[in-house]
Amino acid sequence: MTHVREQLTDPVEEESSTVTTWVRVCRIGATAAFVWSIVLQIIIGAFVPPIAVLGAIFGLLAVFLAGERRRLALLTGVLALLAILGNLSGTIDELSHPDSGVAFSMTLLISLAVLVSFIAGLGATMRWSSVGIRPLLLSVGAIMVGGVVLAGIASSSVSSSQPLAGDVTVVAELNQFEPMEIVVSAGETGFWLDNRDGIRHTLSLEGSDQEIDAPGYSSQRGVFDLEPGQYTFFCDVPGHESMGIDLTVEASS
Numbered sequence: 001m002t003h004v005r006e007q008l009t010d011p012v013e014e015e016s017s018t019v020t021t022w023v024r025v026c027r028i029g030a031t032a033a034f035v036w037s038i039v040l041q042i043i044i045g046a047f048v049p050p051i052a053v054l055g056a057i058f059g060l061l062a063v064f065l066a067g068e069r070r071r072l073a074l075l076t077g078v079l080a081l082l083a084i085l086g087n088l089s090g091t092i093d094e095l096s097h098p099d100s101g102v103a104f105s106m107t108l109l110i111s112l113a114v115l116v117s118f119i120a121g122l123g124a125t126m127r128w129s130s131v132g133i134r135p136l137l138l139s140v141g142a143i144m145v146g147g148v149v150l151a152g153i154a155s156s157s158v159s160s161s162q163p164l165a166g167d168v169t170v171v172a173e174l175n176q177f178e179p180m181e182i183v184v185s186a187g188e189t190g191f192w193l194d195n196r197d198g199i200r201h202t203l204s205l206e207g208s209d210q211e212i213d214a215p216g217y218s219s220q221r222g223v224f225d226l227e228p229g230q231y232t233f234f235c236d237v238p239g240h241e242s243m244g245i246d247l248t249v250e251a252s253s
């Protein structure tokens with residue numbers, strides 16, 4: 001009799017422990033995403049609303065999973081998905097520029113943590129076998145290490161340039177340009193973009209393809225050929241729409 005009962009209960013217990021394992025992996029991923037979102041903002045040195053919102057959602061997800069509030073966890077998971085889709089352009093931009101080493105590595109870590117929590121969430125929902133967990137964590141770990149190494153190599157190969165006499169200096173710090181108004185004479189003018197943030201910034205001239213691209217913690221020089229008129233400099237990194245400079249180009253006498 002006992003033998004039959006064991007045969008009946010075993011698969012059920014096995015299935016519920018598989019679900020528990022997936023839920024645990026999901027919770028670890030969500031917690032990691034929450035922690036990295038805070039670390040990333042500390043590194044950037046600024047409160048970045050989209051990253052903060054994403055971090056808060058994953059923090060909540062981790063709390064709901066720990067408290068076994070499945071419905072709330074599911075709801076938070078959907079919110080997280082929406083937040084990620086909303087952030088996608090910024091994430092892809094950051095991931096396509098490994099030369100901003102720290103920002104790239106942090107973005108990669110957050111993305112992988114998010115990915116793990118989603119796959120694990122799916123695993124728990126679809127009751128996948130827990131056999132897949134080890135290869136999942138191993139491949140994520142490998143991508144993480146590979147990405148950080150790549151970022152280290154790419155960022156160490158970035159060389160900063162020095163300003164030349166007569167260059168206009170523009171400082172990018174805490175996602176702001178300084179100064180916010182510049183007046184120059186028409187013709188070729190050298191600009192020196194001093195990026196003091198860990199993330200990439202560009203000095204892009206509106207209505208033209210002239211720009212200076214400065215990876216995190218680097219300074220880059222560029223020459224702009226300017227006709228008289230009113231222009232705007234902006235930063236073309238997604239989410240940096242608040243960065244702007246009014247440029248007045250006067251006719252040279």
Ligand SMILES: [Cu+2]
Pocket residue numbers: 175200201202235236237240243
């Ligand atoms: Cu920027």
